[in-house]
Amino acid sequence: MHYPQLAAFAGGSDLIRVIGHRGARGVMPENTMEGFAFTLDCGVRLLEFDVVMTRDEVPVITHNHSLTGSIVRDGAGNWLRGAEPKVADLAWSDLAALDVGGLDGRSDYGQRFPDQAFLYGARIPRLSDLCALIAQPGYEDVHLMLEIKSDPAKLQDGAARAAVVAAVVAEVRALGLTERTLMHSFDWALLAECKSQAPEMPTSFLTQLPDNDADLGEDHAAPSCPDLTGSTVNVPELVAEAGGSLWCPYYLDVTAEQVAQARALGLLVAVWTVNEQADIDHIISLGADAIVTDYPGRVQRRLLAQNLRWAEQQVLPA
């Protein structure tokens, strides 16, 4: 099957794509319309973000399964304390008054992003809000790396998985965005469900080896991602066999040999989440198709330093 959206994620001889991670988490609050707008304004037109479903089956854009105390403020403006309620147990209307515009700097998570702006009144977007934005004229070049988060409590529940995929696919189809969307997940069973329900959208396989797992203060991939450790495991081959179009390894896991192997198998390779200058330069040197980053401006600048572009139409200054 030909997937037109893959061209937007494919690198080239002097081209490595930049994908804004949750918008641009290093600069603006993650998974907010404000952050997506900033990323797009920077000329970074590929957006990665996370989708979770509410109790009333509204796909919303947020990373963790539970409302995170270090991110979410209540109607009085205070970060949530105590037990973090699960999004799946809440109605969309319960989320509408919450403010996700600012990190609690006392938390481990907040300390990871000391430059992130602090906004008032930033709301958890619905998937339909982002789709509505990019369905507008002027956004035709915007493509979505739509990550679906699998509830660790329901990994064995095929009906729940099918319901999440159905709700997400319906939103993307409703605005005619299937040709601009990649279905992206750590959960291989969920990606199989995506292929089954929406064969017109390619799948992107996120991986992270447990020994390189260091995402302090947020949900871990481990519960839903297969354990791919071991010298005999050939990850690109497994992704290709599973019908993936793109492989998205963690930046500390991936080697030049694997990138080449993935390419030979016809896969695109986008690497997540690459933030430090030395790491960005390293991933550039591997020849990945795309770099997923919290700091899109920084990656743009590292690419330019090596006479590389992030979009076809760009004119490189001499």
Place this chain on the structure above:
Amino acid sequence: MHYPQLAAFAGGSDLIRVIGHRGARGVMPENTMEGFAFTLDCGVRLLEFDVVMTRDEVPVITHNHSLTGSIVRDGAGNWLRGAEPKVADLAWSDLAALDVGGLDGRSDYGQRFPDQAFLYGARIPRLSDLCALIAQPGYEDVHLMLEIKSDPAKLQDGAARAAVVAAVVAEVRALGLTERTLMHSFDWALLAECKSQAPEMPTSFLTQLPDNDADLGEDHAAPSCPDLTGSTVNVPELVAEAGGSLWCPYYLDVTAEQVAQARALGLLVAVWTVNEQADIDHIISLGADAIVTDYPGRVQRRLLAQNLRWAEQQVLPA
């Protein structure tokens, strides 16, 4: 005289203002409408920027007197090479095709801002463009720290100085923004001219001691700023005597004693340009009214870490 705009720049017991330096130079291209929009979107509603006049007497927003090779790209998309033409020798129409959206990372100046996004098609704004933006509904709380750059070649030319001030004042008055604008300069003669032509706008005195002068890759203050070195020079007193409402010292020059002294003289104190965490914390500890920064998000976060606000209406999370 009562200046209503001063309240917007005044700190308080739990309040230190954030002023976006040339917009937010650390994140977005300096002195661009794109950078101003980003800064305002972050909830930082005080904008510092620089004005220079073209040959045909259009006040434009750019820092250096000459078009800077590390910032300005020509119509073909290449950074300017060789001799840098003076803005004062060019017509406004000569500037319209230039792109100031991206730094040359090979230059000393470009290397100072490695996270600055790289844009295509960002133009040198006219002062009237920024005034038109903030004259719109929804921008009533935006205030301008309008720096006028004195041409080092014309410091003795009172008629030239009067002409620049007249052009700038006309633009600010045309959009009814005098009550939201501070006139800001290193050049004390120019500030006297501002007071004479536009007594309704308060003046803000920039200072920088020559031994703390390190603005690599850009025009230096030295030619227009009086030499204020020496243990017998009392800078706040001189500013007060000159009729200043605000004193804006370089962050490496200012002491707690001077801040207290300035306060006692009825001056506000805004400190420039404070970018590193340790420096931000230090200036917070001095009790300045305001911090001028290239990284507004970072300063917001340092303020919150100390339970401080940057705007009156803010609710601090507990």
